[in-house]
Amino acid sequence: MVKEENMNNYKFSNSISEENKLLYKDKISKSIEYLKNNLYEYGPGLKNSTLSYVVTKIESQSSNILRIYFEFKEEKNIKSKSGLEYIDIDNNDVIQVRRIINKPKENFPWPIFTLAIISLLIAAIFVSYRVYWMDTDGDNLYLAGRSLWVRSDEPVKQEFITYIGNDVNGNEQYWAISPAKQENNLIFVKLSLINYGSGTVKIVIDEDASTLYDDKSIQYKPINPIERTYSSEKSDNYLVNGFIPLWGPVQLDPQEQVTGMMIFEIPKSSVAEQLKWDAGDLIMFAY
Structure with a gap:
């Protein structure tokens, strides 16, 4: 429950x-001021928004550090789940740490999930892909496994990903995906999976479906685009046209294909060098 008491927004x-409200009033005000002066850390969907804050917990980390937890959300989007973050502030009212634990999002983006599943099904049902029609000479990003051919585009690195889809009312809406850590970027890879065999192939595309390797041979698993998606303001700088997440269960009948994007989060200084596909087949791409 939230008490309807408003102090400095x-x-x-x-x-x-009541004791802690008075005791830590100045530190809370300093923290709120810091948060409102650093909205860019919320990503493109919230950096220009008006946010409301609720102090949910106050705890001492040491004799010199106080940790204050805040729930936050857009004032105009009251139906969304609140985000959560905390501030560590010292005895001199200097902010030492700010961590965003999660961001506001719809209760669950069922329209996005449904659109993704429908898009995958449509691609699988209506796109007949004859392997012998394709010329793969010299294309090291079009490789075969035991039952699948997989075609990979070059990885694309962005600070954020935004795309256009429909909301729960069927209205066109901008959606966004952000890195969980400020020092990271997102990488998306467009993949096409083609069943060239005579039998049906069933696979589940999740965190174990692939692995990205950077130039230091560090491994990264794909992120769940359904859980990480949130509504956004218009942001064409990061817009990915035709974005369809490659995620969830997929069934491919003979000569069918499905295409979508897998997303990874890696440090800004890292470079994607290899992608290993593990779902149903073992295929390695070198970029």
């Missing part, structure tokens, strides 16, 4: 005692 949950 923030509220307290009922778990915060």
